[in-house]
Amino acid sequence: MGVSNLKSMSVKDSGWLFKNIIAAVDGSEYSDRAARAAAQLSKKFNAKLTFVTVLAVPEYVVLEGNAPGAVLDRIYTDSTERANEVIAKATKIARSEGVDSNGQVLSNVRSIVQAIVEYSEREKADLIVLGTRGMSGFKRLLLGSVSSGVANHASCSVLIVK
Numbered sequence: 442m443g444v445s446n447l448k449s450m451s452v453k454d455s456g457w458l459f460k461n462i463i464a465a466v467d468g469s470e471y472s473d474r475a476a477r478a479a480a481q482l483s484k485k486f487n488a489k490l491t492f493v494t495v496l497a498v499p500e501y502v503v504l505e506g507n508a509p510g511a512v513l514d515r516i517y518t519d520s521t522e523r524a525n526e527v528i529a530k531a532t533k534i535a536r537s538e539g540v541d542s543n544g545q546v547l548s549n550v551r552s553i554v555q556a557i558v559e560y561s562e563r564e565k566a567d568l569i570v571l572g573t574r575g576m577s578g579f580k581r582l583l584l585g586s587v588s589s590g591v592a593n594h595a596s597c598s599v600l601i602v603k
Contacts (some may be wrong), residue, residue, distance in 0.1 A: 471572030480538035481569040496548040554590030
């Protein structure tokens with residue numbers, strides 16, 4: 442369903458009633474599209490909207506384990522700043538659609554998929570919205586794994602926006 446179709450769909454027509462929407466964002470173009478779709482759905486259903494971004498521990502840090510503390514601190518600080526910028530960008534998109542939203546940075550996780558799914562379950566979300574990079578074949582296996590993983594493991598509905 443394209444974002445433009447959301448405006449013509451009525452709550453009666455959909456058979457769905459979303460009250461708590463979690464939108465996973467990463468600052469990419471597809472993430473921005475997902476943020477806009479989530480905001481429009483939030484407005485249509487008068488649902489709570491929370492944007493989340495995941496601050497995962499870089500695999501090379503976990504594997505090496507011997508990086509100096511100052512280097513690790515700098516990586517964490519830079520990553521946290523970037524994550525906060527991603528949340529600010531998403532909440533700005535929601536405001537442009539006339540929707541209030543919250544933001545949450547999920548940090549110190551090793552699995553982005555697990556972090557999104559577990560957060561959504563804890564918050565009793567009834568919809569997760571996230572973007573995809575829209576690639577196919579082998580590239581999709583590498584780069585579309587988060588959207589695919591969330592769709593496969595979430596206990597609520599998932600909307601993947603292209």
